[in-house]
Amino acid sequence: MPPFKEKTVLITGATGNLGKAVACAFDALGTRLVLVGSRFETLDAAYPSLKPHHLKLAADLTDKAAAARVVAEAGQTSGRIDAICAIAGGFHAGKPVHETAPADWDRIMEMNVSTMLNVVSPAIPGMIARKAGKIVTVGANSAAKGAANTGAYIASKSTVMRLTESMSAELRQYAINVNCVLPSTIDTPENRQAMPKADPARWVKPEDLAAVIVFLCSENAVAMHGALVPVVGLS
Template sequence: MAEKTVLITGATGNLGRAVADVFLLEGARLALVASHRENLDRIYDGLSADHLRLAADLGDAKAAAGLVAEAERFFGRIDAVCALAGAFEMGGAVHEAAPALLDRMMKANVSTMTNVVRAAVPGMIDRRAGKIVTVGANAAQKGVAGMGAYTASKSTVMRLTEAMAGELRGRGINVNCVLPSTIDTPENRAAMPSVDPGKWVKPAELAAVIAFLCSDGASAMHGALVPVVGLS
């Protein structure tokens, strides 16, 4: 990935930081995207001027388009998009959950991805080259009681990934999706203290798979839903 440009959404999260670390080691140029600039400045303090830090509400299509345009002006092109931004909420029974829950999950997990992709794909089509990696969820391969809104949103990401792969595979663009199980983060350890985190997937392990899907080695992969589940 040396000298290639990678746009990473959700860059201040545990997974986003791990993915950024992999690409920095590989010599990529990074457009690091998050909701709050102060978090980007804190986490990536000291990062060279070869990279770009951008803050925006990716649930807003206009803001996402402006952010992508700024990255394209700065770097000249975007070679890969890692659409990592997302959120998780339990919700109780579907018939009891507030309508706003589904709206939040769809905005956080679907709109943040589609708004960025909508803005980035035209440039990839012009160059007949590009990689897009999305994040579904292993649990969302079927509906799960108490997680209806979350699994519905992640299932939507998976179906849209497959659709985009079919639409773009003849234009030099690869679109694939990772399906992690529980990720070993401090937040998940605090939320589930009785569960063995040794069985969870580590951010660095998931980041390595994402980096591979952005590489030339994955050029024959289109619409793959890749389980990354550790020992869980």
């Protein structure tokens, strides 16, 4: 039996470039997918011909109650959640720290931290009860240190990384693996448009980053706990 056959993987940010690449990689392995996006319209556009055993759910994951409902419906429909790929998030930059408005701080923390915590927190008790589970979060290679005009983004991704390490320390005794990937620039149409003079051949392809995420959800990564895995291509 393939390693992911009869497993259920919940993917947030499923309508984005990385989310779609991760979904495609797991689908090829026979995995049951719970694909979570902000709206059913974008989910339907991203997955127009979804297999019957997959599930599409729409919710604002910055809303704790809405995220909890998604986790509950995913568990009821699929029986359990074996792995969570917490991909939902976003990027915001352009102003120095002292000029960043409180609303901008709150927005980027909600996008990158709350969307992760609001999904994994209600799913963890079930994983503890089964003594099994995989959680993969998405930090950023750039968040290893501060940089000009990206303070809020770096702070949010650094928070994701520290929370990943903390959850790993708390959950490894229950055979739950919690790890984080640290991509550099991902080769997406949006990044190509935003940086037309850059060389995208040096960036990370979504499919290559997806392969690392799939590995971290596999039993081959059973000994990895709290790892922050750089995935940087040639950059």
